[in-house]
Amino acid sequence: MIAKIEQLLQEVEAMKAANAEELEVLRIKYLSKKGAINELMADFRNVPAEQKKEVGMKLNELKNKAQEKIAALKEQFESQNTGCDNLDLTRSAYPIKLGTRHPLSIVKNEIIDIFARMGFNIADGPEVEDDWHVFSSMNFAEDHPARDMQDTFFIENNEGNVTHNVILRTHTSSVQSRVMETTQPPIRVICPGRVYRNEAISYRAHAFFHQVEALYVDKNVSFTDLKQVLLLFAQEMFGSDTKIRLRPSYFPFTEPSAEMDISCNICGGKGCPFCKNTGWVEILGCGMVDPNVLELNGIDSKVYSGYALGMGIERIANLKYRVNDLRLFSENDVRFLKEFEAAQ
Numbered sequence: 001m002i003a004k005i006e007q008l009l010q011e012v013e014a015m016k017a018a019n020a021e022e023l024e025v026l027r028i029k030y031l032s033k034k035g036a037i038n039e040l041m042a043d044f045r046n047v048p049a050e051q052k053k054e055v056g057m058k059l060n061e062l063k064n065k066a067q068e069k070i071a072a073l074k075e076q077f078e079s080q081n082t083g084c085d086n087l088d089l090t091r092s093a094y095p096i097k098l099g100t101r102h103p104l105s106i107v108k109n110e111i112i113d114i115f116a117r118m119g120f121n122i123a124d125g126p127e128v129e130d131d132w133h134v135f136s137s138m139n140f141a142e143d144h145p146a147r148d149m150q151d152t153f154f155i156e157n158n159e160g161n162v163t164h165n166v167i168l169r170t171h172t173s174s175v176q177s178r179v180m181e182t183t184q185p186p187i188r189v190i191c192p193g194r195v196y197r198n199e200a201i202s203y204r205a206h207a208f209f210h211q212v213e214a215l216y217v218d219k220n221v222s223f224t225d226l227k228q229v230l231l232l233f234a235q236e237m238f239g240s241d242t243k244i245r246l247r248p249s250y251f252p253f254t255e256p257s258a259e260m261d262i263s264c265n266i267c268g269g270k271g272c273p274f275c276k277n278t279g280w281v282e283i284l285g286c287g288m289v290d291p292n293v294l295e296l297n298g299i300d301s302k303v304y305s306g307y308a309l310g311m312g313i314e315r316i317a318n319l320k321y322r323v324n325d326l327r328l329f330s331e332n333d334v335r336f337l338k339e340f341e342a343a344q
């Protein structure tokens with residue numbers, strides 16, 4: 001009996017079927033009521049008592065093997081069958097739906113690209129910052145209103161206390177300080193990133209938005225260098241007939257400081273509701289790095305000078321794509337995002 005079982009085990013092991021019909025024949029041969037295995041089961045009662053245990057175990061092994069093997073062969077046919085009959089290997093592939101790049105990323109990449117062509121490297125800094133890098137090292141007076149709770153998000157420490165030292169950066173100018181404290185000139189960097197301000201959210205203000213900062217420090221850097229870079233940037237970004245104008249302004253970290261307007265790219269400077277009929281729209285702040293800032297960050301202001309500029313990415317995106325509700329940028333509405341399919 002054992003020899004017979006061993007033989008059947010080998011047969012089962014080697015079982016092959018080319019199609020479902022052949023498999024059915026095998027199933028009947030081994031596993032049906034009158035199949036080989038059942039026949040052995042019927043003989044089982046004639047096995048001497050002392051062999052019953054060994055023979056029983058072998059018989060069970062055979063039955064399990066046969067069932068497993070048949071099931072495995074069956075599965076093979078079934079998986080081969082799905083869709084095989086009308087498989088067309090010459091058919092072109094189904095189009096894969098790609099996502100769209102976010103408009104802020106598109107604009108950010110464009111800004112990076114323009115500055116990279118002028119030799120600027122990318123620098124990065126943390127969003128959770130300390131007072132030194134955001135304010136003190138950037139020449140903000142102790143009582144400057146920007147340090148106020150109204151503008152700045154403060155972070156609680158582990159005891160739940162607000163120390164006024166750990167904050168969310170309110171501008172990317174903090175990266176200027178991060179770069180200067182570790183690098184000596186020549187410095188030529190741009191720093192794109194997210195910034196936070198404690199604003200009530202509306203169509204024109206948000207609690208977080210994005211900026212790009214640029215910093216250039218070297219020997220003999222002058223306001224003329226800044227103007228040239230600004231003009232080139234504006235014309236690359238908004239078209240070669242774009243004009244720029246600089247208005248005197250104030251920032252703690254630049255002296256002199258200016259704000260730059262470009263000729264309204266919607267009406268071409270003739271005057272429209274977008275530019276409030278002035279023909280100009282403001283796009284960025286800039287100026288010569290205040291010598292105090294250079295000194296506070298370990299750079300000799302008698303040897304070096306520099307310029308800096310900072311702009312809001314949302315502002316540029318708004319001008320380029322007329323997105324006049326800031327909230328759209330962070331709602332991730334696919335219908336809105338899809339509109340930028342062609343731009344990326």
Ligand code: DAH
Binds near residue numbers: 214285287309311
């Ligand atoms: N940090 C300023 C802001 O958030 C923008 C800015 C203005 C950056 C002038 C500069 C600059 O680098 O020179 O409003």
